[in-house]
Amino acid sequence: MDQLPVEVIGNILSHLRAARDVVIASATCKKWRQACCKHLHTLSFSSNDWPLYRDLTTSRLEILITQTIFQTSGLQALSILMEDVDEFSASTVIAWLMYTRETLRHLYYNVKTTPNVNILELCGRHKLEILDLAHNSISGVEPNYQRFPCLKSLSLSYVSISALDLNLLVSACPKIEALELVNPEIAMSDAQVTVELSSSTLKSVYVEAISLDKFILEADGIECLHLKDCALEVFELIGKGTLKHFKIDDVSVIHLDIGETVENLEIVDISNFTIIWPKFYQMISKSSNLKRLRLWDVMFDDEDEVVDVETIATCFPQLSHLSLSYDVRDGALHYGLQGSSCLENVVVLELGWTVINSLFSHWVEGLLKRCPNLKKLIIHGVVSEAKSEEECLILANFTTSMIELMRRYTHVDPHFKYE
């Protein structure tokens, strides 16, 4: 070990990440101390790493962090994620960031600062590539004066920012590829809250817990879009049809538009949503490259609407994974299984119920017939705590019919997941 050059030791100790371990390493011997001082590139202060952080007062913790950071030089990744700390003082945080900003590439910070520190302004203009910020606020974005030339990934959680500043911020990041917004506090100047983001480099967008009137995303290169737990009146994606992965989970949106050209869609995942089938069908029917389709816990606007297998088979010949969970009624069974086209490439089939009924096993059977190359079948079931006699009977009958069914489909691997 003493033969190793000090830079190599620095690389090894950088993999430790946790500040506690780094401090221990630097007290182990002179060579390791030197490695920590000159060649450490990653440092992390996380309340998960060391339970004793909780016993320290905030000012003692600030001193500890300051001492540790100031002993390093050339730090590239800094992570300060403290769950139990109410706030750090602005002057201390400014000191940490000014000391490291020349070389810092990744910053993860989730503690409120008082008074507020504009973290992005402070260190975004240097080498910063990844910024994960929480519980802070961003204001006064001026793209003419401030650009964040290296920023590739931006994640804002519980951050207050005005709609205008958010719009300007994205345009001030010429290389941004990933954007994540979680529960932002968007201040608006007029009655209608509109967020309009425009970026030709954005590839991945994740939005959670946002409530807006209008959300317009203009992204010519976007590949992955994921909305979760949002309430929107209008969501519009303007692009060049590059979207590959589209996922919405527990979203209420009145008008949803992901563009005309959807040929590159490979994964569509819709859950906890009310689908207007004709509209939805129109949206994705041209996605002949679709490989995975998941419609989970969905309801149909029109009670008579069904997901019919014939449509899925003809529109999506490349489909390899199909996941369906909705209330199976007589209509679904009869009309949904009409036709004879097979889902030739489906290898994994996931079917689920929220309230079991006696039709479910017939539905499973009907779908199994249409997937000649199936390898794996996964049944998801919700079993209520207070089971009535009738429910127990239905469950028992289901189990019996599944066993009989799987005897005929020996090439399929069944799995059951109950919750």
Place this chain on the structure above:
Amino acid sequence: MELLCIRQWISGLLPTVKKWLSAWCIKPVGGALVRQEPEYILLALMGSPLKKIMLCSSEKEIFSVEEQVMVQHSVIINNMIEDGSYNHEESKIPLDCVDSKTLKKVIDYCTHHTHHHNDNQEDLEAWDAQFLNVDSNGLYDLLMAANYLEIRNLLDLIYGTIKNMIKGKKIDEIRRIFNIKDHGFTPEEEEQNRKEYPHFY
């Protein structure tokens, strides 16, 4: 001679075949760049012996290994071949700081990862764990070799292993594990450390 005739024939075919072959280009593993000239790929497809390169250990032992394997993993070797300083017909790459035992292991690692890169994660991890089942001297030799040849994924693997030996331990324990007999601090410095962080010892 044989090789030259084949090359001429391929050059004639090249325009029409190039597009089809672009789908056959080897994917890089470990971040190193990869040679994608179709004539080499076509050679491989035709069953001609895969291009080999010679590596020479510090003990002057020669190891012959598929060029594609080393080029995928080692940035240093890839650069040497890209900039043409390696002449296939006559030269060998001298690696004076890597002994035969270590070089053989490094070649093993690169070869396995190239040929098995489609295996599932668990199998690969199990193989890696078995691969690193060596004594500490062997581990450091591997680390130095991977560092010199700039083999990113092997380096990360070894860093991870050594880091796990340090993580969560106290200072006296670490000194024992890594056989650090002389910590190099002055008695005053050592006392100061012990006073400041008594629970770390």
